Amino acid sequence: MGFWEPLFFWIFAIGAIASSAAVVIFRNPLYSALSLILDFFFFAGLYVLLSAHTMAIVQVLVYAGAIMVLFLFIIMLLNLKEEELGEFEFKVHHLLSLAAVFGLFFFINQAIAPIVEEDVVSKQRAVAAKKYEEDVKRYEAALKAVEAAGDDEKKLADARAKAKALEPKYNVRTKSALLGPLYSDLSEDGLEQAWSEKIQAYSSGRSDPSQGKWTRYDRSKPVVVPPVLTGERLETERGVIKAREPAGFGTVEPMSILVVNRFVVPFELTALLLLAAIVGAVIIAKRRL
Amino acid sequence: MMFEPTLEQYLVLGAITFCIGVFGVMVRRNAITLFMCVELMLNSVNLTFMAFSKYRVDLDGHIFSFFVMAVAAAEAAVGLAIILHVFRHKRSVNVDEMDRLQL
Numbered sequence: 276m277g278f279w280e281p282l283f284f285w286i287f288a289i290g291a292i293a294s295s296a297a298v299v300i301f302r303n304p305l306y307s308a309l310s311l312i313l314d315f316f317f318f319a320g321l322y323v324l325l326s327a328h329t330m331a332i333v334q335v336l337v338y339a340g341a342i343m344v345l346f347l348f349i350i351m352l353l354n355l356k357e358e359e360l361g362e363f364e365f366k367v368h369h370l371l372s373l374a375a376v377f378g379l380f381f382f383i384n385q386a387i388a389p390i391v392e393e394d395v396v397s398k399q400r401a402v403a404a405k406k407y408e409e410d411v412k413r414y415e416a417a418l419k420a421v422e423a424a425g426d427d428e429k430k431l432a433d434a435r436a437k438a439k440a441l442e443p444k445y446n447v448r449t450k451s452a453l454l455g456p457l458y459s460d461l462s463e464d465g466l467e468q469a470w471s472e473k474i475q476a477y478s479s480g481r482s483d484p485s486q487g488k489w490t491r492y493d494r495s496k497p498v499v500v501p502p503v504l505t506g507e508r509l510e511t512e513r514g515v516i517k518a519r520e521p522a523g524f525g526t527v528e529p530m531s532i533l534v535v536n537r538f539v540v541p542f543e544l545t546a547l548l549l550l551a552a553i554v555g556a557v558i559i560a561k562r563r564l
Numbered sequence: 565m566m567f568e569p570t571l572e573q574y575l576v577l578g579a580i581t582f583c584i585g586v587f588g589v590m591v592r593r594n595a596i597t598l599f600m601c602v603e604l605m606l607n608s609v610n611l612t613f614m615a616f617s618k619y620r621v622d623l624d625g626h627i628f629s630f631f632v633m634a635v636a637a638a639e640a641a642v643g644l645a646i647i648l649h650v651f652r653h654k655r656s657v658n659v660d661e662m663d664r665l666q667l
Contacts, residue, residue: 353657376586524621560645
């Protein structure tokens with residue numbers, strides 16, 4: 276947050292809107308394609324602001340690189356003449372589509388509004404803050420009861436059980452379970468912490484990235500987790516490997532973990548789809564088989 | 565600070581670019597530009613996925629938009645091949661003239 280993030284958000288947002296309008300306005304598809312490339316760069320910047328670093332890189336490499344090269348190549352191959360592009364003539368359906376698009380925009384806004392309505396948010400936050408304070412107060416009272424229980428073993432055990440039941444189960448720092456998933460006040464730090472807790476749960480075996488749906492090959496064998504994921508220091512004969520912090524949100528590591536675990540079947544299906552698309556493109560574009 | 569980007573602003577930005585894409589698909593008659601407008605729509609949907617992903621501390625949205633990108637690549641490959649094929653027969657990429665299944 277602070278000064279730079281909103282500034283860059285507005286630069287990227289205005290740039291994205293302007294260049295997407297340019298895609299529609301330019302009559303020559305070559306100019307449209309060039310402004311679409313610019314648009315993709317603006318979107319990549321927005322992804323970085325959303326801590327989606329991997330997706331920003333993929334956006335530049337795959338979209339602005341590979342796909343747009345394909346588009347430009349086809350435009351150059353067709354080499355459309357000025358008269359083939361056709362003159363712009365005003366038709367009634369242009370106005371109709373403009374009206375329809377405005378209707379669509381207001382419809383989408385109506386769909387967004389209940390999610391992000393200011394009152395709902397502030398009310399939810401107030402309720403969550405109150406509940407959080409009450410939870411902490413009750414937990415502290417229970418802890419005091421444990422101290423006050425003294426030597427009486429039965430009383431002590433009771434008080435301990437009570438305190439354990441009252442212990443806040445949600446992430447105390449982000450309070451995400453209380454605030455509701457959408458409106459947890461997320462700072463970059465809170466994001467990192469929540470994600471590293473998730474990664475540590477994966478690596479210690481407390482939970483699966485696949486949510487237990489796809490079992491590991493051999494459960495009896497301990498899974499060796501590379502130290503970069505756990506943040507441990509590893510001593511080898513070559514010296515101490517300085518492991519860094521657990522994997523960050525939106526970087527390649529957690530995404531690869533998810534792709535090969537929980538999303539392995541969609542991943543394979545997408546690969547199959549791409550293969551089919553390659554074969555299909557060859558068959559369609561070839562003159563004679 | 566009132567200018568701080570919130571979830572709402574990302575969603576509205578996604579809605580605006582999506583609507584520009586829809587407008588392009590409805591108004592433009594050049595098949596290649598039409599495809600580019602579809603790419604624009606896919607991108608704004610990706611932006612919404614990322615926004616929700618960040619505000620839920622959940623990477624599923626990233627993975628989904630990853631797949632959306634792969635599908636967009638497949639769509640561009642096949643679609644452009646079809647445009648090339650039609651252009652060879654009709655010498656035109658105007659979608660108004662592509663009104664028959666048989667060439």
